[in-house]
Amino acid sequence: MIHKREAAEKIMYYLFTAIGCAAVLIVLLIMVFLFKEGLPIFKVVSVKDMIFGNFWYPTSDPADFGIFPLIMASVWVTLLSALLSVPLGVMTAIYLAEIASKRFAEFVKPTVELLAALPSVVIGFFGMVLVAPFLQETFDLPTGLNLFNASLMLAFMSIPTICSISEDAIHSVPLALKEASLALGATHFETIVRVIIPSSLSGICTAIILGMCRAIGETMVVLMVAGGAAMVPASIFNPVRPMPASIAAEMGEAPVGSDHYHALFAIGIVLFIFTLIFNVVADQITHRFRQTGEASL
Amino acid sequence: MNKMIQESRFRSSFRRRAVQAAAFWFFRLAALVNGLALCGIVYFVVKNGWRAISWTFLTQPPADSMTQGGILPCIIGTLALAIGAILVALPIGVASAIYLNEYARPGKLLRVIRLGISNLAGVPSVVFGLFGLAFFVVILKMGTSILAGSLTLAAMSLPVIIGATEEALKSVPDTYREASLGLGATKWQTVYRVVLPAALPGILTGTILSISRAAGETAPIMFTGAVFFSPQLPNSIFDEVMALPYHIYVLATAGTEIEKTRHLQYGTAIVLITLVLGMNLIAILYRSKLRRNR
Numbered sequence: 001m002i003h004k005r006e007a008a009e010k011i012m013y014y015l016f017t018a019i020g021c022a023a024v025l026i027v028l029l030i031m032v033f034l035f036k037e038g039l040p041i042f043k044v045v046s047v048k049d050m051i052f053g054n055f056w057y058p059t060s061d062p063a064d065f066g067i068f069p070l071i072m073a074s075v076w077v078t079l080l081s082a083l084l085s086v087p088l089g090v091m092t093a094i095y096l097a098e099i100a101s102k103r104f105a106e107f108v109k110p111t112v113e114l115l116a117a118l119p120s121v122v123i124g125f126f127g128m129v130l131v132a133p134f135l136q137e138t139f140d141l142p143t144g145l146n147l148f149n150a151s152l153m154l155a156f157m158s159i160p161t162i163c164s165i166s167e168d169a170i171h172s173v174p175l176a177l178k179e180a181s182l183a184l185g186a187t188h189f190e191t192i193v194r195v196i197i198p199s200s201l202s203g204i205c206t207a208i209i210l211g212m213c214r215a216i217g218e219t220m221v222v223l224m225v226a227g228g229a230a231m232v233p234a235s236i237f238n239p240v241r242p243m244p245a246s247i248a249a250e251m252g253e254a255p256v257g258s259d260h261y262h263a264l265f266a267i268g269i270v271l272f273i274f275t276l277i278f279n280v281v282a283d284q285i286t287h288r289f290r291q292t293g294e295a296s297l
Numbered sequence: 298m299n300k301m302i303q304e305s306r307f308r309s310s311f312r313r314r315a316v317q318a319a320a321f322w323f324f325r326l327a328a329l330v331n332g333l334a335l336c337g338i339v340y341f342v343v344k345n346g347w348r349a350i351s352w353t354f355l356t357q358p359p360a361d362s363m364t365q366g367g368i369l370p371c372i373i374g375t376l377a378l379a380i381g382a383i384l385v386a387l388p389i390g391v392a393s394a395i396y397l398n399e400y401a402r403p404g405k406l407l408r409v410i411r412l413g414i415s416n417l418a419g420v421p422s423v424v425f426g427l428f429g430l431a432f433f434v435v436i437l438k439m440g441t442s443i444l445a446g447s448l449t450l451a452a453m454s455l456p457v458i459i460g461a462t463e464e465a466l467k468s469v470p471d472t473y474r475e476a477s478l479g480l481g482a483t484k485w486q487t488v489y490r491v492v493l494p495a496a497l498p499g500i501l502t503g504t505i506l507s508i509s510r511a512a513g514e515t516a517p518i519m520f521t522g523a524v525f526f527s528p529q530l531p532n533s534i535f536d537e538v539m540a541l542p543y544h545i546y547v548l549a550t551a552g553t554e555i556e557k558t559r560h561l562q563y564g565t566a567i568v569l570i571t572l573v574l575g576m577n578l579i580a581i582l583y584r585s586k587l588r589r590n591r
Contacts, residue, residue: 217421
């Protein structure tokens with residue numbers, strides 16, 4: 001009887017361990033398939049020519065597979081959206097964690113969560129139908145579907161990520177630090193700026209990186225509102241074609257196994273590497289600069 | 298002399314308080330922007346689309362090359378994809394979370410698994426689409442189908458479910474576990490009979506949240522499950538389907554009569570928002586009730 005129970009326990013333990021590895025397995029599978037389908041393109045075009053090539057004409061003959069404009073589009077869209085989402089996200093987090101009354105915070109928090117839940121296609125649709133014509137008229141542009149519009153819409157997608165992770169970081173600042181600062185005569189605002197933000201800085205940085213990670217990988221918004229022109233943007237009102245938009249727009253027409261198909265997977269590799277770097281950096285920050293109570297200041 | 302110092306002190310403290318008041322208003326404003334964005338988008342869609350909503354719209358297939366008629370196939374397709382995804386992701390996700398919270402000991406394996414989960418959470422949705430296309434559709438020969446789309450969505454929902462379940466498991470007090478183990482129950486019996494039932498409400502909330510998330514995603518199903526138009530309702534999990542988010546995208550960008558189908562686009566967006574935000578709202582309210590009871 002005892003033996004049977006022990007055996008059952010062992011089986012359960014190994015079963016759960018195996019299933020626990022599922023997430024790792026999926027990440028590995030994703031990598032394997034991206035590389036399997038993406039690497040063959042480098043028989044046609046060199047890595048350097050692909051990454052730094054300025055022309056993306058995958059369907060013309062001979063085809064050009066330069067994705068530099070797509071990479072730059074993604075980078076600019078992400079940076080510009082961070083310019084909006086970082087201050088808004090972090091300030092909302094500080095407001096929720098420090099300033100708002102408990103009751104009011106309970107009302108605002110779900111709003112942020114619902115904003116995160118809004119399907120990206122709806123945000124893209126909103127950008128297309130309302131924001132684009134508005135931008136076009138106000139700034140007298142050839143098209144309202146451009147870098148600026150996409151960044152604006154993306155900002156609202158990354159604010160919830162930035163806000164909720166920052167808020168957790170701010171909440172985990174020990175109360176003793178705050179009390180000490182207030183007792184020394186600092187105002188609440190001075191305490192926030194000089195004590196609470198510095199001691200939760202690693203968490204806030206993680207939040208910002210993960211927010212940017214979300215922005216660079218977001219597909220539907222950039223597909224619908226970025227404009228779709230594969231060129232390095234010269235101004236924030238230029239139409240652009242970020243990497244996810246290119247994959248999503250063209251995969252439907254690319255025959256399985258063609259050069260174009262492999263090229264799109266290669267873009268997927270670049271995109272995956274970008275998000276991998278963001279994640280590893282965020283992970284490093286969390287682990288290396290872990291908040292350890294009073295010692296973290 | 299003394300008076301002057303006092304006065305300057307008074308002034309500086311007044312200035313400091315004014316700075317604080319001004320800064321706090323800025324913070325308030327930032328928080329307000331979120332609410333405005335959410336309400337603005339929802340209001341805009343509802344204002345322009347409520348007229349499109351009718352019984353016909355919800356229960357009929359599209360007609361006249363998608364310029365008339367309803368969106369029934371899209372609603373059914375989205376539900377099929379989302380439910381399929383949860384059926385696969387829920388058992389795996391809950392079991393993973395049980396491993397992480399109940400069985401795992403700190404060490405290299407745990408660190409690797411955690412890194413894997415956080416990376417999986419960061420993989421762009423369109424890359425999940427590529428993966429689903431290469432693996433499920435092409436290699437496993439599922440074709441563009443509910444099955445392939447659901448599996449792709451399941452891979453994407455996994456980190457959310459793991460996170461929510463872990464949080465629910467963490468909130469079960471250790472005294473429950475100790476009491477059960479102290480009565481002679483094994484670890485598995487403890488998990489199955491004590492910890493899981495106590496964590497169930499939390500797991501349920503997480504599940505609802507991830508269903509709604511899966512229902513709203515477009516990019517992962519674009520090449521794996523959803524199609525432009527399908528003349529009939531799906532009969533089996535190997536059929537391709539229409540889906541609400543993809544339908545909005547198609548009508549808004551690819552149609553030849555984009556302006557003529559505007560009302561359908563708004564209508565579809567209302568249905569999608571109602572579905573997704575409704576489920577989220579239920580989960581949020583349920584969770585806050587749970588927290589209050591604790």
